[in-house]
Every structure is written in structure tokens, then in C-alpha cells.
Amino acid sequence: MDKRSQETKLSRVEVEHIAELAKLSLTDAEKERFREQLSAILEYAEMLQCLDTEAIPPTATVLPLQNVMVADEVRPSFSREDVLANAPQAEDGCFKVQAILE
Amino acid sequence: MKLHELTIHEAQELLRKGEISAVELTQAVIDRIVEVDNQVKAYLTVTPESALDQAQEADDRIVAWRKNPANPLDPLTGIPLAIKDVICTAGVPTTCGSRILENFIPPYDATVIEHLRQQGAVILGKTNMDEFAMGSSTENSGFFSTRNPWDLSRVPGGSSGGSAAALAADECLGALGSDTGGSVRQPAALCGVVGLKPTYGRVSRYGLVAFASSLDQIGPFGKDVTDCAIMLQAIAHYDPRDSTSVDVPAPNYAQALAPDIRGMRVGVPSEYFVEGMQPAVETAVRAAINTMAALGAEVDEVSLPHTEYSLPAYYLIAPAEASANLARYDGVKYGYSRPEVEDVWDAYRQTRQKGLGPEVKRRIMLGTYALSAGYYDAYYLKAQKVRTLIKRDFDEAFRKFDVLVAPTSPTVAFKIGEKVDDPLQMYLSDVFTLSLNLAGICGISIPCGFADGLPVGLQVMGDAFAEEAVLRLAYAYEQATGWHLKKPRL
Numbered sequence: 001m002d003k004r005s006q007e008t009k010l011s012r013v014e015v016e017h018i019a020e021l022a023k024l025s026l027t028d029a030e031k032e033r034f035r036e037q038l039s040a041i042l043e044y045a046e047m048l049q050c051l052d053t054e055a056i057p058p059t060a061t062v063l064p065l066q067n068v069m070v071a072d073e074v075r076p077s078f079s080r081e082d083v084l085a086n087a088p089q090a091e092d093g094c095f096k097v098q099a100i101l102e
Numbered sequence: 103m104k105l106h107e108l109t110i111h112e113a114q115e116l117l118r119k120g121e122i123s124a125v126e127l128t129q130a131v132i133d134r135i136v137e138v139d140n141q142v143k144a145y146l147t148v149t150p151e152s153a154l155d156q157a158q159e160a161d162d163r164i165v166a167w168r169k170n171p172a173n174p175l176d177p178l179t180g181i182p183l184a185i186k187d188v189i190c191t192a193g194v195p196t197t198c199g200s201r202i203l204e205n206f207i208p209p210y211d212a213t214v215i216e217h218l219r220q221q222g223a224v225i226l227g228k229t230n231m232d233e234f235a236m237g238s239s240t241e242n243s244g245f246f247s248t249r250n251p252w253d254l255s256r257v258p259g260g261s262s263g264g265s266a267a268a269l270a271a272d273e274c275l276g277a278l279g280s281d282t283g284g285s286v287r288q289p290a291a292l293c294g295v296v297g298l299k300p301t302y303g304r305v306s307r308y309g310l311v312a313f314a315s316s317l318d319q320i321g322p323f324g325k326d327v328t329d330c331a332i333m334l335q336a337i338a339h340y341d342p343r344d345s346t347s348v349d350v351p352a353p354n355y356a357q358a359l360a361p362d363i364r365g366m367r368v369g370v371p372s373e374y375f376v377e378g379m380q381p382a383v384e385t386a387v388r389a390a391i392n393t394m395a396a397l398g399a400e401v402d403e404v405s406l407p408h409t410e411y412s413l414p415a416y417y418l419i420a421p422a423e424a425s426a427n428l429a430r431y432d433g434v435k436y437g438y439s440r441p442e443v444e445d446v447w448d449a450y451r452q453t454r455q456k457g458l459g460p461e462v463k464r465r466i467m468l469g470t471y472a473l474s475a476g477y478y479d480a481y482y483l484k485a486q487k488v489r490t491l492i493k494r495d496f497d498e499a500f501r502k503f504d505v506l507v508a509p510t511s512p513t514v515a516f517k518i519g520e521k522v523d524d525p526l527q528m529y530l531s532d533v534f535t536l537s538l539n540l541a542g543i544c545g546i547s548i549p550c551g552f553a554d555g556l557p558v559g560l561q562v563m564g565d566a567f568a569e570e571a572v573l574r575l576a577y578a579y580e581q582a583t584g585w586h587l588k589k590p591r592l
Contacts, residue, residue, distance in 0.1 A: 010471075014471075015467070018470050018471050018474065019467065021470050021474060022425060022454075022466045022470040023429075023432070023447070023450045023451050023454055024451060024454050024455050024463055024466065024467070025451040025452055025455040026455065026463070030463070034464060034467055037464060037525055038464070038467060038468055038471065040525075041417060041468060041525065041529075042471075042481075044413075044414055044417075044526060045414040045417065045418055045481065045485075047410070047411065047414055048411060048414050048415060048418075048484050048485060048488055049480075049484070051408075051411065051488060051491065053484060053487035053488065053490075053491070056487040056488075056490050056491060057487070057490055058483055058487045058489070058490065059486055059487075059489040059490045059493060059540075060316060060486060061346070061542075062316070062493065062541065062542030062566070063302065063303055063346060063348065063542070065345070065346065068345040070342065078209055078210070082209040083209070085209060086205075086206055086207065086209075086435065086437070087434070087435060087436065088433055088434070088436075088437070088439035088441055089439070095434050095435060097434055097446060097449075098441070098443075098444065098445065098446040098449055099446070
């Protein structure tokens with residue numbers, strides 16, 4: 001393995017940082033496995049760097065669309081009952097979540 | 103004739119003539135599911151009672167049509183179909199192959215399901231898939247692995263492996279899947295059926311649970327090209343509820359099914375015949391190309407120079423979009439939840455940790471990294487620029503050619519368990535299919551022979567909204583060869 005690939009490898013701290021951004025409480029075994037596997041995938045992706053894309057615009061969507069507007073008018077919607085039917089916890093017609101403020 | 107072995111167009115003919123009823127047909131397919139699905143394991147949910155009710159309604163429509171033939175009978179009336187479990191069906195669980203959505207019951211039908219119901223189609227149930235459509239073998243299902251009907255020790259491909267396997271095993275007459283990087287075409291190839299990925303924007307994504315929104319597209323599976331065209335016709339409509347649905351009227355795809363391809367310009371991209379491809383796959387595909395030339399197509403080589411960059415670009419773009427789309431699974435609005443945890447952030451972390459499987463977490467991690475501060479330009483933005491180069495390659499090729507042909511997958515169906523511990527090897531299974539999603543163009547996989555008794559798929563690629571050209575070549579080749587008539591022995 002050359003020096004460049006070594007540098008690309010993710011550290012344990014980086015894996016933990018990404019997991020926190022993604023809100024995943026990974027086990028120690030997962031952290032190590034993902035560190036290895038994601039490093040290998042990112043090393044493979046390094047090949048993109050050899051293409052000169054300085055003058056190339058990015059493609060976010062293949063469609064020539066800009067904004068798609070809909071008329072601002074009242075239309076039928078799902079009932080509150082339907083929307084809450086899948087909720088793990090509901091109360092008084094609302095989704096119930098843990099307190100976020102003291 | 104066994105009813106479950108019928109194609110859609112054959113069944114349609116018999117239903118019209120009154121030789122069979124939709125109830126008889128549906129019962130025969132349900133019996134087939136009972137007979138073989140304990141081996142194939144293609145379905146996550148089967149809804150026999152509701153299927154028979156829908157079949158009875160279809161029979162009523164057929165009776166009404168016979169009394170008044172002025173009102174045309176829709177081609178899918180009374181036809182039993184299977185639906186990938188990533189497409190919302192009102193009142194029927196839609197799990198996306200994930201434990202986190204194990205108990206999710208959508209309050210609405212996806213637009214494609216509405217179209218099928220309007221036609222009087224019969225929905226048999228929901229098929230297994232890689233969790234959230236992430237995978238190439240259906241082994242990433244949170245529930246169980248589906249098996250390839252041609253060899254039960256092998257994978258059916260993925261992520262729409264349940265739909266492809268159900269169709270190959272005659273457990274339905276047609277099926278819907280979704281294709282983000284090859285998830286319709288690759289399992290179609292590995293199971294020996296026909297699978298089509300429409301142009302991005304051709305079919306509404308409303309009610310398709312999102313994986314990578316700029317790449318996802320719903321596509322049909324058929325036992326032959328004609329059935330695939332019938333299914334596409336049913337679902338190819340503009341939908342104002344999907345802002346990426348394109349308002350272009352669908353042509354009559356059946357008219358494209360002419361066996362004459364004389365003068366059709368067929369390009370063979372040299373970059374799709376690479377080292378690492380199974381030799382017997384190349385042999386079958388080369389033979390298919392010779393057949394097309396013999397049928398009068400003008401075959402020539404073409405170069406798509408950025409092909410090798412498709413895989414790394416895809417595996418940055420798709421996970422990046424997925425990491426954003428899957429942020430919604432937090433255990434609040436639906437799905438698995440750990441609300442007993444005191445802290446709200448801990449509830450999110452533990453819900454996602456317990457509810458999501460390894461490949462989904464891997465891609466969320468990869469995508470989050472590619473989008474994170476300091477890495478966005480080097481990975482995500484770079485991949486988007488390379489996407490432009492890949493699209494330009496295709497634009498250039500379609501100036502000279504009507505369609506391009508290549509293998510669908512570099513190998514035939516592999517053994518269950520063979521690639522589960524090596525994500526990069528698994529990703530290589532999609533190396534010939536994902537560039538079409540990056541470019542937003544259409545493609546079909548059709549059977550073109552066998553290697554060691556396992557089906558080989560031929561991919562026909564067309565420009566955006568060139569489904570007719572793709573179907574025409576596929577149909578002519580199919581009619582000249584007949585590979586689609588072979589069935590696995592179960």
C-alpha cells in the first residue's frame with residue numbers, strides 16, 4: 001500500500017464523527033469494520049481525482065427542470081387519524097416526542 | 103397449459119375470449135405461490151383474499167365489456183402482478199425490506215399502483231428486496247434471502263430480487279421493481295426474465311420510498327418484451343405529484359414491437375467488455391450481437407471513455423442522496439422506535455442503530471462523509487462533475503447510434519454468501535448498469551443465453567425517452583432466438 005492510500009484511510013475518530021452526524025450509535029465492532037470498508041471504498045474513489053473537471057459543471061439532476069410550481073390552493077389531505085396511524089407514540093392528535101427543553 | 107405459466111398477453115387473449123376467468127387465473131397463481139415460494143422466498147407479503155376480490159372485480163369488468171365492447175378493455179384487467187415492497191400500497195405493509203418499517207402500513211397508493219388498479223390489475227402481494235433497495239443480491243433484506251429459481255443456492259440479484267425471482271418461478275405474470283443503479287436490470291439478467299429501466303422522469307416516483315432521488319426510477323419486469331411494453335404503457339404517465347415527472351406523452355409502445363431492425367444503428371461500447379467479466383457471459387453477448395447483425399442491424403464499435411469512473415461516481419452520489427433521504431427514519435412518525443430512552447438524541451441514535459441493517463448504515467456513513475464539511479468538494483461535487491462527463495459520453499454516442507448493447511452484469515448469478523463480506527465486490531455487480539442511471543437514460547435486460555445452466559442478460563440502452571428503440575431491438579432479438587421461453591425446473 002502506498003503512502004497516499006495510507007493517508008486516505010479514515011481514523012476511528014473520523015468514523016465516530018460521521019456516525020454522530022448520521023445519528024447512529026455504532027458498536028465498537030461496527031466502527032472498526034466501517035473504518036476498514038469505507039477506507040477501501042474511498043481509496044477506490046480516489047481515481048476520480050485524476051480527471052480534470054475544472055471546467056465541467058456538476059450534474060445534480062439530468063432533467064432540464066428549474067422550479068416546478070403548484071397553485072397555492074386548499075386541497076383535500078390525509079386525515080389526522082390516517083397520518084397518526086403509524087406513529088409509535090401519539091397523544092391529543094399529535095406525534096409524541098421526548099422533551100427537548102428542560 | 104398451466105395458467106401460471108402464461109404471459110400477460112397470452113392471458114389477456116384467453117380472458118377476452120372467456121376461456122378463463124380472472125378468478126381462475128389468480129387462484130392458479132396463488133396455488134403456485136403456495137407450491138414453490140417456501141423454496142424461492144420471493145414474497146414478503148401475499149394478499150390472496152384481496153387478490154381474489156380484485157380478480158372478481160376484473161371478471162365483472164370483462165362481463166361488462168362483452169355486453170358493450172365499445173368501451174375498450176384495459177390490457178392488464180385481471181392480470182396478477184407482484185410489487186416490490188418499496189412501492190406504497192394502501193392498507194398493505196410496505197417494509198422496504200427493512201426492520202425499521204416492519205409495521206409500516208401506507209395510508210395511500212403510489213401513483214403506479216393507482217394506474218394498475220385503474221386498469222383492473224390484480225395485486226398478489228409485495229416482494230422481497232435488499233433493504234431500502236441497497237444491494238445487488240437481495241441478501242441485504244432485513245427478513246430473509248430470496249433464492250434464484252434456476253439454482254436455489256444462488257442469489258436472484260438485486261435489489262428487486264423478489265420481483266425477478268417471483269416472475270421467473272411463475273409466481274406472478276408480471277412485476278414492478280425499482281432501479282437506482284441496475285436494481286431492475288441486474289436481477290432480470292440473473293433470473294432470465296425481461297426488466298426495463300425507463301428514462302428518468304418517465305414514470306412517477308410518487309409513493310416510491312426514496313433511496314437516491316436523482317437516480318430512482320420504477321420499472322417493469324415481464325416474461326417477454328411484449329409484456330414489459332404492456333406494463334410500461336400502464337405506468338408511463340405524467341404526474342404533477344412528482345416534480346421530476348416529465349410531461350411528455352407516452353407513445354404506443356406496442357407499435358414499437360416490430361421484428362424488423364434492418365438499418366438500425368447499434369453501437370457496442372468497447373469499455374463494457376473488460377477483464378474480470380466471466381468468459382461465458384462475453385461469449386453469449388457477442389453471439390447476440392452477431393444475431394442482431396444477421397437480422398440487418400448496422401453494428402459498430404463505439405467508445406464511452408468515462409465508463410470506468412461510473413462506479414466510483416455512483417457510490418458517492420447515491421449514498422450522499424440516501425444519507426439525506428434516510429434521515430427521516432427517526433422513530434417519531436412511523437416505524438420502529440426506541441421511545442423509552444430518556445434523551446431525544448439517544449432515541450434517534452438507538453432507533454436507527456437497531457432498525458437499520460449493515461449495508462444501509464454503511465451507505466449512510468459513506469454519504470454523510472461525502473457531504474460533510476471539508477470533503478464535499480473532493481467527493482460529492484467531484485462525483486457530480488464526473489456525472490456530467492458520463493452523460494456527455496452517452497449524448498455523443500447517441501448522435502451516431504439508435505441504441506447501444508452490452509452485457510447487463512459481468513457474471514451470472516453468484517452463490518448466496520459469496521460477496522456479503524466484501525462491499526466493493528458486490529458493488530462491481532452493477533458496473534454495467536449504473537452509468538445509465540447517472541445519465542438518466544433508459545435500458546432493458548433480456549435473456550441472451552446460458553452459462554453453466556444459468557441465465558445471461560443482454561442490455562440494450564437507449565437515449566432519454568427512446569424506450570421504443572430499445573423495445574424494438576429487444577423484441578426483434580427475442581423473436582429470432584427464443585431464450586425467454588426457457589424455464590427453471592422447480
